[in-house]
Amino acid sequence: MSRKCSKCHSLERVYRAFKSDTIWAATINEMALLDSPNISTFDVKQVLNYLIEQQKIRKAKRVVRPEEGIGKTLVSSKCSICHNLDRIFGASKDKEEWTSTVGRMIATMNDPDFLSEQEKAAIVTFLSSRLKKD
Structure with a gap:
């Protein structure tokens, strides 16, 4: 290898x-x-x-859940096609907002195979877990 x-x-x-x-x-x-x-x-x-x-x-x-690692990898490989990571990680959104945002981005890509439902869920879970609690 x-x-x-x-x-x-x-x-x-x-x-x-x-x-x-x-x-x-x-x-x-x-x-x-x-x-x-x-x-x-x-x-x-x-x-x-x-x-x-x-x-x-x-x-x-790992102490971190593996799903978070998968979500982070997907954000780095898929979302960074159009957005820099500072913009993505700087956004302060909850799960509902990330679900909406990721859905819009999938529609914008106009490629039904861009993300599977499992990948979409992993991205939303990872990004929404980063929301800072006040």
């Missing part, structure tokens, strides 16, 4: 990410297409299983 994945990015980036199994599979398959034919189907399966297992170990060691 280190030989193939680190050709394009640091392994720290990979190990800090928290993703659902489905999103890991999509990410790894996309990377395999970018580096075809150097990453085989066998390699994809090996890397996927390894990353899922490593993530389980990291989740068990």
Whole structure:
């Protein structure tokens, strides 16, 4: 894995990410297409299983809930397409407001596959958990 994945990015980036199994599979398959034919189907399966297992170990060691890690990763990868993270993290919204905002942004993207319902929920949960209580 280190030989193939680190050709394009640091392994720290990979190990800090928290993703659902489905999103890991999509990410790894996309990377395999970018580096075809150097990453085989066998390699994809090996890397996927390894990353899922490593993530389980990291989740068990973390005090923060894993869902928050997934939400943070999604915000960094999806929301930052259009917005800088300072703007996103600077917003003070509750769960209802974030649900509305994320829904509007999905509609703006005009791509029904941009976020799954699970991903949308993870983003809303993560962002609304950051609301400062007075």
